[in-house]
Amino acid sequence: MPESPATPLRLTADAWESLFRAQVAVMRRLRRDPSFAALAIGEYDVLFNLSRCPTGWTRLNELNSHLLISQPSLSRMAERLEHKGLIQRRQAPDDQRGVLLALTDEGRRLQREIGSAHVRSIHALLGPLLNEEEMEQLLALTSKIRAGLEDDGGTHPSM
Template sequence: MADRAITVAAWESLFRAQVTIMRALAAEFPSEIISLNEYDVLFNITRAPGRRLRLKELNRAVLITQPSVSRLVDRLAARGLVAKTHDPEDGRGTIVAITEEGFALFRRVAFTHMDAIDRHVGHALDERELGDLIELCDRLRLGVAEPVGEAPDDDALPADS
């Protein structure tokens, strides 16, 4: 187990880097077209099989609270960017799917956003370091879900790992 002071210093460094980069990305984000939260919702839906996701799963994936996600999905549906349907496997559930119009908008914004990410992150680290960062962040994320001292099962790892 790592020294507590080093652990706290590492967390502070990671947190400050994330906040600094997010501020730079937010400043360049085309928010007159779509908000970062709306983009996050569309991003998660596009990564799901068939570009459809249960609202319950979407709530787990995005960075905002459940009531905010529901309202945001309703706004996206009103704009024709997503469609909501009842989940045939769970009558109480809802499936959210991105529409063709929503996917076209997402792709247009994604290219701009990816360019900004490349400028703000890719310039500071080489490919090996970026790979290390991915591995370290995945370990941190997966470690939070596990009891202290236990490693996750291989089955618990995402399919794209």
């Protein structure tokens, strides 16, 4: 991929490394957060993403596109969450191989409970580090990155 004249290669690498290391540092702190005593952070992420489904139901493979785990790992996690009574699964009506997932009432209650505490923890962690303007810049930059990556349809630039 040719180097952009506006962004030197080394700066891109340094910015990526900084973003990645910041995310690692934040996630390490959040994993120790007592709000995740009832449910692991990865399991909470599944409940959170299911809570954002407009119809309440989503396909397993669609949910997987929002997570950083493999489809087989998500399938096993979905089984555990179903066993705990937090999600429900059913066959997709238009595809006998497809699986649909949704929160149960208990899953929705737990997601809201953990989510509320989780947001307060994030604010306590990041609030003292970034002022409102910086937080808005961070949101704008990370949103721009995500939008640019989602717009390309998952293709990768040639190397």
